[in-house]
Structures are given as structure tokens and as C-alpha cells.
Amino acid sequence: MTMKTTTKILRALAVAALLTCAAACDDDGDGDRGKDLAAGPGDVAGSPDLAVACVANPDGGEDILNACTTAQTGDPGKDHPYFPAKAAGGVLPALP
């Protein structure tokens, strides 16, 4: 097995791991496997924006907001994890 082939296999495994996680992991890390995350309808499998996934089987709350849909989405430049400068990381300043 050449070094080049090994690199290819490692890359394939990394992509597969990412896809597996996208399809089965819970995005809030609470271990709830009842919700299935999937690449969004506009995503190509293995595309770099796997962070913007969708919930295949929403059961309430945030899952509903992020459920998979065929609806058109707005400005992709404002998809998560975009936040305005004064709310970096989504942390809001107090109201005056």
C-alpha cells in the first residue's frame, strides 16, 4: 500500500465519519439520539458546510426551527455561525 493510497483511505474515513455524525448525532451534544441530523436539502454530501445541518425528525423547540425542509432559505452569508460584531458568538449585550 503506497503512502498516496493510505492518504486517500484516511480522507475517505474522515468524510464518512463526518457524514455519519451529521446523520446521527445531536447538535446540542445532549446525547439525544432520537433526533436525526442530516445535511440540508441544498447541501451536497461531503460539502464543507456540514455544520449547517437540519433535523430530520424534530420533536419540539429548536428542532422545529432547524427541521429539514424544501423551503427556500435567505442570505447564506447570515447562516449559522454568522453573528453581528456586537453579538459575537451569539452573546447579546444588555439592553440600555
Added chain:
Amino acid sequence: MQRLLVRVTVALALLGAARARAQTPACEDDDQVGPNRVYIQAADTQVPILKALGKALRAQKPPITIVYSPNGSCSNITYLYNGTFIANANAGGTFFIPGNPDFDPKGATVPSCTPAAGQKPDLAISIVFPDASDCPTAPARPSTVGVTQGPVQAFVFAVPGGVGTNQGSHAATITAEEAYLVMGLGATAAMVAPWLDPAFIFGRPATKGTQISIGANIEVPAARWKLMADPQHQIDQSSAVAAAIAAHLSDGNAEKTLGILGVEIYDLAANRALLHALAFRAFRQLRSYWPDSTPTRFDKQNVRDGHYPLWSYVQYLYPTGASPTTAANANAQKIIDLLVGNAVTTTPPFEPLDLVAAAGLVPVCAMGVSRSAEGGAQSLTTPAEPCGCYYEAQVPNGSTRCAACPASSPCASGTCRRGYCEVR
């Protein structure tokens, strides 16, 4: 000679004013206004549905005449609790739906009338939950006032430039964080481009449901919006907000301009021709969505399935009659029944859901989510008698992928309702 001319001019002006007053009939006038009147303190976003329903009710036998004053949700609640019908001078006073069969609910000027002193409202319409959280300055609800929850209305952030015209603002999305900063800190301090100038930010007084509901979703209570310090930018009527936004379509300030509207107002053809709604990304949401599945449609798909959380229920409040859930005025109860989808006999027949759908509202039977507080978490729900397929087909330019079900061919699955195979 000059003095004489001035006197004549003043006299003519006074005469004209007197005639104008004389031409405004008393609301109690059966002939000039109409019989079987229902006095409604109406949230101003609900005026389009009142016009459409009012015309249908004038054609009924016996007819019902809707008399309304458009005002803020929390003001309407207060007036009903206090048993006082108040004409909103800022909105032009009190209006009635005429019996003229040629009356165009979408375009015609609605005639006005003068209510009698001491007139009591039969019905108040709020577009937010009538509780102390949404309306902190309203008194407690008397035990003699009932509440019935009705259809859903969504709200939008809107900017100049008609849908699909590529004119005006190029903005497509606002996030909850951006909205929090612009409305809560003020445009200058927020530093959210392109909405950097408070002179071009338009909202509502704190008693208005549109601002209350959006405020609950962006965590800026209506009374704490920065524009509360600037009366010129808290506009009384939704239609005037739409006009204020549209006024900047071509003056070089379109990108800076931002306002809020109820979807009943936004969905009017005249407004969609000059404005476009922004997609909204809520807190903890990954992407932004419009109320509809695309900016050009009217299906409210994202409201109905929970992707677009800027919405609330229309709430009908009334002095109770025979039961705690029945209006004392039977005609007011009929209006409520028609708008919430209860079984009502109409003569001549019409489908109330068609009016609701055409007005930009979503009947609860077409909703896949529900919530129990303003801006609160959404839950999945399946209505007892769903109408989502019918709704999709009935909205302007609507279509549905549901199977049609003529009486002769039953549904392969689900239940045939109003000509479509609904999920149950």
C-alpha cells in the same frame, strides 16, 4: 377688498366643514350605516379581513354590519374591559362596512360614522396574547369577558423594493441578534449594516401587537425599543408604516430603511409591489426563512411548520352572554365562529376559510405547530380536523400536492375534507 375675500374664504371653509360633519352619519343610523351592528375595537392589521368578511355579512340574510375602530391590541383590550368604544382619531375615527354590493374590500375607501356617546364594544381583536406579559398596562381581565383564540398572523421585517423587482434594498435576511441590536440598542449603537441610521427605522407604539410579538421573539420588549424615544418613528397605523418604508424606495436611502408589519398588511398586492419581507433567522436557528416557502408565494409554509417563528394568534375578546365562552352579542359570536372555523350556516353560502386564507391569515386547522405564550417555544401539533391541503390550494397563486377527493373516490389515506385528502 382683501379682508372681504378672507372672510368669504373662511365662511366657505366653515360651511364645507359643517357639511362634511353632516355627511358623517351616526353609527346608529340603520339606513345610512346598516342594521344589526357589531362594534369592534380591531387591531389595525385585522382591517383587511374585517373588510372582506364585512362585505359577505352585509349580503347575508339577515345582514350584519361591522362597525370598527382600528387601534393597538392592548388599547383594544383595555377599552373592552372598561366597556367603552373609542374611536381612534389617529386612524381616522370609526368605520363601517357599507351594504353596497360594489364595495371593493381591497381598494375602496371605507365610510366612517360617529358612534354615540357611551357606546360599548361588542368585540375586541388583539393579535397578541391578552396577558400581563404582552399588555402590562391593561387592567386585569374581568370575569365577564371571554376570550377565543383564532387564526395565526405572522409578522415581518420589511424593506423598500417590491418582491422580485430587484429594486430598493438588497437586504434578504435579518437575524434575531441583528434585530435585537438595531431595535434594542438603536441603529447607531448597534452597528449592524446597512441599518445604521435611526432616521430610517420604523416601528410602532408599545401597545401595538406587531411590535409586542416581534419584540417577544427578539427579546426586546415593545416598550424598550429604542425608537420609543422618537415619536416620529413609532407609527400608529400599519398602513402608514408600509407607506413610510415604501417612501424610501427611490430616494437613495432604501438600503438603510427597515420597518415592521403584520403579514395581513404586507401581503396586500399594493405593498408587495413596493416592499419585500426579510427572511428571519431566530436565536439558535441555523438558517433564515421567509413566512412563505419562497419570497413570491403566499403559502405560509414556514409559519405552519415552525421554521418562521414571528407569529401569534389573533384573539377575540367579548362581553360574555349565556356561557363564559359565548359573546353576549349573537352577531359578534357569529363573526367569531366564522373566523375561527366553527360550523356556521351562511346564507348565501360562502367558505369563511377562503376569506381567512386570502387575507394572509392561517387558520389553526392548517397549522402544524402551536405555542402557548408570545414568542414561546413551538410544539408540533396535528389539528383535529386538518385543512392544510385546502389552505395551500386557496391562498393566492396556491397549489397543493395533496390528492383531490371527489365524493365518488375516497382517499387512499387520510380523510376527505373540503375536496382534499387531509392527513386525518
